[in-house]
Amino acid sequence: MNVGLGLPISDPAALLTWARRAEAGPFSTLGLLDRLVYANPEPLVTLAALAGATWGIRLQTEVLLGPLRQTALLAKQAATLDALSGGRFTLGVGVGGRPDDHAAAGTDLRTRGRRLDEQLATMRRLWAGEPYGEGAGPIGPAPVAEGGPEVLIGAFAPAALERVARWGDGFLCAAPPRVADGLMRRVERSWDAAGRAGRPRLVAQVNVALGPDATVQDARDAIGAYYAFTGDTERVLGGLLTTPRAIREAITAFGDLGADEVMLYCWSADADQVGRLGAVVI
Template sequence: MNLGIGLPVADPATLLTWAQRADDGPFSTLGLLDRLVYDNPEPLVALAVLAGATSRIRVQTEVLLAPLRDTALLAKQAATLDRMTGGRFVLGLGVGGRDDDHRAAGTDKRTRGRRLDEQMAVMRRLWSGEPYGDGAGPIGPAPARPGGPEVLFGGFQPAAIERVARWGDGFLAAAAPSWAGGLFDTARRFWKEYGRDGEPRIVAQVNVALGPQDVIDDARATMHAYYAFTGMADRMVAGMLTTPAEIRTAVTAFGDLGADEVMLYCHGRDPHQVDRLTGIV
């Protein structure tokens, strides 16, 4: 099972240090969150910079809020990043739940699920080299991976998880091991119902902070601010893992559930956490 690092969004200037340390370590993937109306780096731009500063580690949106973006441009950006990284780009997608993000983007939150399905139909066509249509030709470049970059979908409701089988390659689950198993099973069930070969790639996400108390306090504060809009920030922060034993137990539990990768998401800004996590995994 692979282990990745979820990058903090509070201080973009430190992300090169995070990325280079992770690239030198045992980690498989760098993940980056997405919001529009927030003080976070734009993930496609940031991951392009990080990909250029690393040599082997994958870069992954976790998750990119696709309905906020123009479809043709997103297809071109994703194909470019996939091509220029030699296939190291993973496009994790979601619909976005904040009213202000949709308001700023000029999109209708009520139709975000339908819009994502429409976007995927267009992007899959463009990545395969077909014309856009309506008098517009193909949109390149061709991605490194035939058919487009690897696509993961995040979500909790059946309609969101069904997209994994309909359009994607895998499922991204930001859930504790105690209830992630049911989500994994739902993704696998849809995969079989759609007649897909093999199984979906399953990626789990767990929030962690490792270090002195000031590092843990910083992680809790930044995570609380990021998720305040959900009304469940206190509960989410309480679930953050802050000891080596807790992190090892969660990784083992996800492995027992059949996860292919676990993203250790760090909200605290101290990049020495990469070294500490290397020491326990």
Template sequence: MNVGLGLPVNDPAQLLTWARRADAGPFSALGLLDRLVYDNPEPLVTLAVLAGATSRVRVQTEVLIAPLHNTAVLAKQAATLDRLSGGRFTLGIGTAGREDDYLAAGADVHRRGRRLDSQLALLRRAWSGEPYGDGAGPIGPAPARPGGPEVLFGGFVPAVFERVARWGDGFLGGGLGPEWMDTAFRDVEHRWALAGREGRPRLVAQVNVALGPDAVVAEARKEMGGYYAFTGRAEHMLDGLLTTPARIRDAVTAFTGIGADEVMLYCWASDPDQIHRLADILP
């Protein structure tokens, strides 16, 4: 059973402590969200620092908003992080839909899906060592993993499942209970098979948690509510925040039971002592 930690973003100075404690514990990965117009650390820079401070745990974006990025620069950044981490980098990737992020980046929020589709072919080309395009040669360095870092797609629309089948290594789903995630997992697997892909996609579930004294839970609710305020459904999302050992343990068991290869426990409060509490309750 692989269980990772989604890192809180409201106190970046604590993240090295989180990373070192997780690396010494039973956790499989460290995930970090991406926003532009928000008070969060830039994920690729931050994960590079955390990868250098750890030796075992994987680092991944959950999820990087690729259409905001220059594709050639992103290819180089991802390959560099994969190489320097010894192949411990997973690029969780998606489009998101917050208009202010796109306005700040000078990108068109309405064309984000089409832009991502065009980026994927270029990323794979760059990571394979082929010339990037007309008049542009290969972009190095070569990633540690042949063909590029592991790529997971996040989201729940059919286009996301199609991207997994065509370009990805797996799927990352968050914000849904096991019964709904089961449907998404099976859809991803079905499209994977229809595409003639060998093996099976890696399936990752994300669940929001806060474990500790009342102050920890209150901080998590505040941070999570602020993050999801733009959706108009913040209270609904907060209803899914798991705050007791039994509920967290049951969620990990349930997601594993429907085929999740990894369950990411996304922590919204900055208290790093949650790492030990969570480690103690894992099934």
């Protein structure tokens, strides 16, 4: 099973260091989250820079909030990043549920699911080289793989989980193993019911902080600030793994559930975590 790293967002300039260290270690993928009304780096711009600083590690949005973006431009950006990286880009995408992001983007929070379905259908057509529509032709560049970059869909609700079978190549699961089991099995059932060949790729995500007390506290502060809007940060903080044993056990548990990859999401800017986590993975 592959293990990737979710990148911290507090120091964008340091992410080049993270990327180079991760590629030298045992990691498969670099992931980056997306928000609009927040002090995080824009993920597509950032991953394009990391593509130029690396040569083999994959690059993944985790997840990009599709409904906040204009569809044709997003299709072009994703295809461009895919081409620049030599086919190493995975578009992890979701709807986004924070009202302030949608307010700033001028999009309707209530129709975000329907909008994402429409976006994914349009992007699949554009990546296949079809014209955009009346008055507009094809939008390039062509992605590396026929049909476009890999698409993973992050979801929790039943209707959103079924979106994986309609438009995705796999599922991004940001839930602990006891919850992930049911979510992954539902995705697999809907995949089979849709007549899709093979099986969906299953990617799990877990929050980690490995290092001295200052590193763990930095992560806790970052998670608390990011999830403050929920009013339930203690629940999220309860899932933060801070010991090698806990991290190994989580990787094993997700493997037992059939996950193809586990993303260890780092919230502290301490780049020495790359080496510490690499030792755990090895």
